[in-house]
Amino acid sequence: MAKTITVCSDRTLEHPKYLKPVTRTTKYLVHDEKEEARIGDKVTIIHGKPFSKRKHFRLQDILPSHSRSGLSNASAPSSSTPPSSAHQTETSAQDSLSTIVPSLGDTGKTAEVSGQI
Numbered sequence: 001m002a003k004t005i006t007v008c009s010d011r012t013l014e015h016p017k018y019l020k021p022v023t024r025t026t027k028y029l030v031h032d033e034k035e036e037a038r039i040g041d042k043v044t045i046i047h048g049k050p051f052s053k054r055k056h057f058r059l060q061d062i063l064p065s066h067s068r069s070g071l072s073n074a075s076a077p078s079s080s081t082p083p084s085s086a087h088q089t090e091t092s093a094q095d096s097l098s099t100i101v102p103s104l105g106d107t108g109k110t111a112e113v114s115g116q117i
Helices: 071-075 083-104
Strands: 004-014 021-031 042-047 055-062 109-113
Touching: 004 042, 004 055, 021 042
Parallel strands: 021 055
Antiparallel strands: 004 021, 004 109, 042 055, 042 109
């Protein structure tokens, strides 16, 4: 479908009988008006009016990620940045993401864009 992305939201729960962690995935069809989201992007979606039979969410925001920085930067770390500081930057980005998600409350959900059907 045009202007549609599939967003997967993973959650981990404990199996009632075996008491092991089990991952459950929920797929959402999301309306992307400008067609700017790519596979692997972290996005924020909000519930809105129905766009079609199964599409009831709208793309609110694309969260910044390292995947859009380019192939040369993604394949090798820059020589001016030591590896330990690059790891710290990645960790701080994950910390800021976990800070953003709880603040959204019921207004939006954060998930990752999966491969399109």
